[in-house]
Amino acid sequence: MGRTCHYRSVPTQRQEDLESSLTPETPVRSSERGLASPPYQSDKPTISLLGNAASSIGPFRHEGLQKSTVEIAICRDALEILGKRDEVAAITDNYFHTISHRIPFIWRDRFNGRLLSMHSNPHADFSLLCLCIHLVVQYPPKYGQNVRSSVYAMIESHTSLLEASGFLSLEFIQARLLLSIFEMGHGLYPAASISIGSCARTARAFGLHKKRSGNFFTNDSDRQRTEEETRVWWEIVNLDR
16 A cells, blocks of 8 residues: 554563563463462362373374273273173174075174174174164064163264274174164165165275285185175175166
């Protein structure tokens, strides 16, 4: 605008004058005074910093605690819902005798091998898979009742928690696939469409879309594992269509 800018210089106030101008309600921080402790003691009770930090630890505030914290929370909730080993075995047997005949993408022998150590050495992804099996074998609710049960809401929450924590395994993909099947079977849209899309992207990140040749595997376990991964991928493709 053709004007000359003039900046008025503000004289620097000395530290002693600054401290004397402050009221007792606004004390100087110890970093400004160069002291190791505050200039006055408050009448309010002091809260231990260690105790406060311990009570506010979240799964995503400390990188070293992410997976362990999430794993403890999910395994605890799964065991509370599924119950003891015999009860879990009854639920899974029901699944393999019914739903698994129509969509056989879980290798039963490997699943039962991991089921033996579920209570002694639990893992979050396998616990989530067992929760999803428990969800899909439940009878549909009566007319007028909401199918979005507390178990369904918990599984949705734990799935997001595992995804945010960086879990990527075949059991996690199978759990997401079962969740998508449950939502499709009960007409939960658009949740079903969103779930199968997320499941497909997770499977691609895991590498299930890549073709594998059986000539590279020397034992039956590797071949069966490859067959299981192939079935998971093709089930995702069929549901996505």
